[in-house]
Every structure is written in structure tokens, then in C-alpha cells.
Amino acid sequence: MATIDDYTSGRILKLIQRSLFLLRLAHTPGVGPFVRRALTKGMAPFALRVIDKSKAAAHIREAATCAIGPRVCYALHPESVFTESIFLDELADGMVRAGHARYATPEEAINVVRAYSNRRPIIVANVSGTPREICSSSTKWCVAWNMERRGLKCVIRQ
Numbered sequence: 001m002a003t004i005d006d007y008t009s010g011r012i013l014k015l016i017q018r019s020l021f022l023l024r025l026a027h028t029p030g031v032g033p034f035v036r037r038a039l040t041k042g043m044a045p046f047a048l049r050v051i052d053k054s055k056a057a058a059h060i061r062e063a064a065t066c067a068i069g070p071r072v073c074y075a076l077h078p079e080s081v082f083t084e085s086i087f088l089d090e091l092a093d094g095m096v097r098a099g100h101a102r103y104a105t106p107e108e109a110i111n112v113v114r115a116y117s118n119r120r121p122i123i124v125a126n127v128s129g130t131p132r133e134i135c136s137s138s139t140k141w142c143v144a145w146n147m148e149r150r151g152l153k154c155v156i157r158q
Contacts, residue, residue, distance in 0.1 A: 001045035001126075001128070001129065002015065002045065002046060002125075002127055002128075003127065003128045004090055004091050004094045004127060004128050004132075005094075006127075007072065007087075007091060007094065007095060007098075007100075007127060007133075008094040008095060008097065008098040008100070009098070012072055013072070013073075013075055013076055015042075016072070016073055016076060016143055017076060019039060019042065019043075019143045020143055020146065022035050022038065022039055023035075023039060023143070023146055023147060023150065026039065026150050026152065027150070036152055039147060039152060039154075040147075040152050040153070040154060043143070043144065043147065043154040044154070045126060045129070046125045046126050046127075046144075046154075047125070047126040047131075047156065048123050048124075048125050048144050048154060048155045048156065049123065049124050049131075049155070049156040049157075049158060050121050050122065050123060050155060050156070050157050050158065051122050051123070051124050051134075051158065052122065053113050053114060053116065053122065055124075055158075056086070056110075056113045056122050056124065056134050057110045057113060059088065059124060059131055059134060060086060060088070060106050060109045060110055060113070060134070061106055061110075063088035063089050063092070063106070064089055065088065065089055065090075065092040065093055065103070066086060066087070066088060066092055066103070066104045066105070066106055066108075066109040067086070067087040067088075067091075067092035067093075067095050067096050067101035067102060067103050067104060068084050068085070068086060068087075068101055068102055068104045068108065068109060068112055069084060069085060069087065069095055069100050069101025069102065070082065070083075070084060070085070070100075071083055071084065071085040071135045071136070071137075071138070072085065072133070072135075073138070073141055073142060073143070076141075077138070077141040080138045080140065080141045081120075081138060083116065083120070083135075083136040083138075084112050084136075085101075085133055085134060085135040085136075086104075086109045086112060086113065086133070086134040086135075087101050087132060087133055088131070088132045088133070088134070089130070089132055090128070090132070091127050091128070091132035091133060092132075113134065113136075116136040117136065120136045120137060120138065120139070121136075121137050121139065121145075122134065122135070122136055122137070123135050123137045123142075123144070123155065
């Protein structure tokens with residue numbers, strides 16, 4: 001399970017890089033089935049769910065603390081479209097302390113969500129077992145969407 005410490009320390013970037021590397025091996029004879037199982041198992045704790053803007057706003061309103069910062073995978077793919085993620089509760093505090101985000105009011109965070117393109121799916125991810133990251137995901141660069149394209153189901157569609 002990805003933890004708040006994984007995000008604040010930057011280890012999440014190494015996990016993403018490793019997953020993207022392994023994904024290239026997902027259909028390799030011999031190791032493919034093992035790699036597919038490992039990737040699917042590794043993504044399961046995130047409980048990634050596609051949500052709409054109103055559900056994202058509800059998550060934000062329920063949070064005690066909000067922060068806004070670049071989506072985590074942007075550091076690996078600076079050539080992709082820049083979007084900001086919303087971090088909630090303890091993840092927000094940790095990301096601000098680590099210098100990866102800035103505190104925001106719920107209304108500021110909701111305005112970021114409202115500005116998300118309707119062409120980019122909004123995903124909420126569990127971090128340390130609780131929904132704490134809202135992202136306007138990049139279908140080209142996101143590990144989850146790359147897995148989905150290869151037939152590895154890891155995103156819940158409501």
C-alpha cells in the first residue's frame with residue numbers, strides 16, 4: 001500500500017517508474033503472468049476510482065485539510081500536460097511540509113477541480129487506506145491507464 005511517507009519522500013516516483021518498466025514485460029512469455037499479477041496486486045490498495053467533479057467536490061468538503069500541487073507523476077513526465085492534484089487530510093499536510101504542495105481552502109481546491117478538462121478522467125486514490133488524492137489523470141502517462149490499455153483492470157468506474 002502506498003503511504004503518505006511514500007508520497008512525501010518521493011518514493012512514489014520510484015514505484016511509478018518501476019511499474020512502468022514492469023508493464024513493458026507484462027506480455028513477455030514466461031514472466032508476463034507473474035508481472036501482471038504483481039502489478040495488479042500493487043495497484044489494488046490505491047482503489048482508484050473514476051469520479052465526476054461533484055464527487056470530487058464532496059471529497060474536498062469532507063476533508064479537514066486541503067492542498068494543491070502538481071500531480072505526482074508530472075515529475076516523471078514534464079512533457080505531459082500540467083495539471084494539479086488535490087491532496088486531502090494528512091497527505092495534504094505531508095505534501096506541504098515536503099514542499100510538494102501548498103495549502104488551499106476547500107473553495108480553492110474545488111475551483112481547481114472545476115478547471116479540469118472534461119476530456120481527462122478524474123481519479124481519486126487511496127493513500128494509507130483512505131481517499132486522499134484527487135487527480136486529473138493523464139491517460140497517456142498514468143500507470144493505471146497504461147495498465148488498463150494492456151488489459152489489467154485497476155480502475156473502478158462508477
